[in-house]
Amino acid sequence: MQxxxxxxxxxxxxxxxxxxxxxxxxxxxxELTDLYIRLTDDLAYSKTFFPKSKTTxxxxxxxxxxxxxxxxxKKENTARFKHFWMHELPAVVYNHRQKLLASxxxxxxxxxxxxxxxxxxxxxxxxxxxxxxxxxxxxxxSKNDPMAVYKKMNEIDMFFGITFNNIRVSFFxxxxxxxxxxxxxxxxxxxxxxxxxxxxxxxxxxYLTQSLLTIWIHGTLEISAIIIAGGAGLVLGNSxxxxxxxxxxxxxxxxxxxxxxIVIGLIPVFIMAGFLExxxxxxxxxxxxxxxxxxxxxxxxxxxxxxxxxxxxxxxPI
Numbered sequence: 680m681q682x683x684x685x686x687x688x689x690x691x692x693x694x695x696x697x698x699x700x701x702x703x704x705x706x707x708x709x710e711l712t713d714l715y716i717r718l719t720d721d722l723a724y725s726k727t728f729f730p731k732s733k734t735t736x737x738x739x740x741x742x743x744x745x746x747x748x749x750x751x752x753k754k755e756n757t758a759r760f761k762h763f764w765m766h767e768l769p770a771v772v773y774n775h776r777q778k779l780l781a782s783x784x785x786x787x788x789x790x791x792x793x794x795x796x797x798x799x800x801x802x803x804x805x806x807x808x809x810x811x812x813x814x815x816x817x818x819x820x821s822k823n824d825p826m827a828v829y830k831k832m833n834e835i836d837m838f839f840g841i842t843f844n845n846i847r848v849s850f851f852x853x854x855x856x857x858x859x860x861x862x863x864x865x866x867x868x869x870x871x872x873x874x875x876x877x878x879x880x881x882x883x884x885x886y887l888t889q890s891l892l893t894i895w896i897h898g899t900l901e902i903s904a905i906i907i908a909g910g911a912g913l914v915l916g917n918s919x920x921x922x923x924x925x926x927x928x929x930x931x932x933x934x935x936x937x938x939x940x941i942v943i944g945l946i947p948v949f950i951m952a953g954f955l956e957x958x959x960x961x962x963x964x965x966x967x968x969x970x971x972x973x974x975x976x977x978x979x980x981x982x983x984x985x986x987x988x989x990x991x992x993x994x995x996p997i
Contacts, residue, residue, distance in 0.1 A: 825890070826889070826890070
């Protein structure tokens with residue numbers, strides 16, 4: 680699309696927003712969110728195709744004014760909690776969808792590398808997972824209970840331990856973005872290789888199906904959340920690397936806020952993953968339909984809330 684066509688298509692909407700700001704009209708939280716999503720989407724397009732134009736500078740200024748109106752008002756209300764989950768977090772996810780996709784691709788490539796490496800080198804799994812874990816699992820397999828590791832710890836202790844560890848990993852993936860996104864990429868790469876070699880190990884032992892039906896009861900939420908947390912880390916790192924029309928300081932501040940919102944939004948996901956791992960995964964003999972229902976429900980939630988719903992919110996007209 681040429682810049683003149685872009686202007687002709689959207690200028691009336693921008694002028695309407697500017698006029699509303701100038702007249703001091705009171706906005707509802709939903710209206711502000713809709714305006715902000717629309718402007719940030721237009722700004723992203725303009726920065727991509729017309730980075731040095733006056734249009735980009737104008738949209739940057741207008742978007743900043745909306746942003747200040749949203750975050751300058753510190754007055755809390757009873758709808759704040761609902762607004763965060765229904766509008767604010769989905770808006771941030773939509774605005775940074777490319778970073779989330781990049782995080783998914785890094786993790787997936789690493790997973791494939793882990794599978795290929797484990798298949799090509801018999802010692803690779805031991806290097807990645809450790810001798811003690813491999814030996815313990817082989818012993819459990821010899822007892823015809825390959826998933827016995829999930830049954831050893833008390834349910835409540837396991838729930839709290841796993842949940843805390845998952846939150847720690849997600850925060851580490853996010854904060855590693857300070858290393859110009861490289862740190863986050865490394866965290867994603869390590870976890871991807873670990874998962875790939877882990878699954879190949881069970882494939883090699885003839886227990887791939889059982890491992891998938893057992894581990895992914897909690898792993899669907901857990902792995903998805905780690906990937907999304909990696910996306911938050913890339914948001915942080917890229918805000919330093921690519922400030923665009925903002926000053927590097929303002930870009931970093933915005934990236935830190937958006938990334939932290941994504942990480943905070945993942946806490947309930949990790950809590951649910953911890954609950955499933957602590958209380959449900961241990962029942963390795965549960966009917967196939969129940970396992971598939973939990974895995975499918977978890978995957979459906981991730982796809983809806985972090986992909987479909989943000990797209991719908993981001994494309995809503997003013």
